Amino acid sequence: MSSVNSKKKIVKLAMIAAIIVAVCAGISMAWESKYPSGTWRYKITINIDTPDGVKTGSAVREVTVRTGQLNLPGATPHKIPKGEAVVVDLGKGQLLFALTSFDDYQIVFRAFPYDGGGTTVEGIEYYSHLKNAKTFLVPEQLRFVRFKNINDPKTVEEVKGQNLEASFGKGYKFNSASIEMTGELVTWGIEKYLPWLRGLKANLDGSYGRSSNKLSNALDVGNFRKR
DSSP states (O other): OOOHHHHHHHHHHHHHHHHHHHHHHHHHHHHHSOOOEEEEEEEEEEEEEETTTTEEEEEEEEEEOOOTTSSSSOOOOEEEEEEEEEEEEETEEEEEEEOOOOOTTHHHHHSSSTTTTTHHHHHEEEHTTOOOOOEEEEEGSOOEEEEEEEEEEGGEEEEOOOGHHHOOOOEEEEEEEEEEEOOSSSOOGGGOOOGGGOOOOTTTSSSSSSSSSOHHHOOBBBEEEEO
């Protein structure tokens, strides 16, 4: 008798669990329908002329936009960029970095404009399904840096994309850069070039605020990696 009651109790609990799951799924679908979100990935590829030929670096980054309750006063979409700086190994121990930033999502909007606005419900739908889109970037659309000593983050220096020879010497020139929508996975691994990045929790100079005009005080881990 107790065995029968136990089975009935198990069946009842299973039914309750199924109902809870169904209700949660329904709520989730209703929320997504009213307050949609979207995720898309893009790949940036950079080609640099060097005395030893063209050197290439690329990175796949991701953007998620969540609308939330846009009908609330002052409510704005939540933008979540993810990915790393593009690293171009120029050879002879020289590395060029094209940085990430908090507003990385904007580069897709500028490259592939949508008239209705990228963070609107319609814009999210548009970019979430945008395929086979590719265009070229100019140096001014990217922020480049290098390190005089790759093991010392405080030696970071700004690099002008239009004048790479000023930083790397004769024969180094910007060749081309492109951005394309992709289904590839986000690329990770910048710590291979910057092992100290793993333990960095502050600005490159080790500070936690803006205390000088030095570039190492203005840049932090988020300019090289966003998880």
